[in-house]
Amino acid sequence: MDADQPTLQLDQLSERELYVQCITKQLEEVDLLSSIYCTPGEMHILDASVISDFNDFLKTPTAVPTNVLKAHLDYIITVSVLHGKSKEKVDIRIELPNLYPLLENAIVTIFSTLLGKAKEQHLKREIEKYINTMDKSECYVFQVVSWLQDELNDLITRDASEFELKKQVTADENESALECERLWIYSHHIKSKKKRQEIQRVARNMDLSGFSRPGKPGIICVEGLRAHTQEFWRVIKAMHWQHITICKSELWQGKLEQRRRFDGFKEQLFCDDLDNEEGVMNMALFIKYLETHKSGYMKKELFGLE
Structure with missing residues (x-):
């Protein structure tokens, strides 16, 4: 397929058709993730009413997206990572703008006391880089979470000094x-x-x-x-x-x-x-x-x- 073709197709969609495609993909993805992270405590949707709002929107052909969709999908997936000889829980927060995945990126945040400031900032930059490599025609949260588990296992064992940003200038230079x-x-x-x-x-x-x-x-x-x-x-x-x-x-x-x-x-x-x-x-x-x-x-x- 020509590289410009997906953009051309998006340009041909009406506003509602664009939202319908994105919301439909998000609902399908959250169903898939719920079946994967099905153990109690592994996945938590912060506002379950959003799912109902999304379904109502899809069932109402006359609904204007920007008038109806007042909230977005926001959930936490809890994974286990190795810390020494034990396993620790790490929360991965996923925030999905209404036009994810076609036009907007997922916002992925890590909450863990195991990282510290320097590692947290490093991981944030790496998450953004990784998300930018994703195929935006389809949802990709599972890929990001799987990649993050590997990254976290490696990151936790490394010294924080590796990730401290070098000063841009010295006190008396430039x-x-x-x-x-x-x-x-x-x-x-x-x-x-x-x-x-x-x-x-x-x-x-x-x-x-x-x-x-x-x-x-x-x-x-x-x-x-x-x-x-x-x-x-x-x-x-x-x-x-x-x-x-x-x-x-x-x-x-x-x-x-x-x-x-x-x-x-x-x-x-x-x-x-x-x-x-x-x-x-x-x-x-x-x-x-x-x-x-x-x-x-x-x-x-x-x-x-x-």
């Missing part, structure tokens, strides 16, 4: 070559505890400073090496959002530490009642925080306030 960025991200809301935890985990793992404001609206600011801020954005935007966008990007060369405005990465509520995470944002507190961190101009960028 500092001006550093590309840095401060990203301001605006979301309709940030309420999910899972998202809030992931935002903090990813920011800290990538040595980003800044803050996130949960609630409605949701606001995130991260600053650090541009390669890291862009990776943060790639990871975060892949989550399921009602609306999320980059409000402003500030770029500069060199002198990262001297130009950081925030000390580490923290979650900030900006509420009068700090015990109420659903509380309304106190705009005065937020603006004061911005001004304290030399960012008062962002009140106009974010809210149109002079």
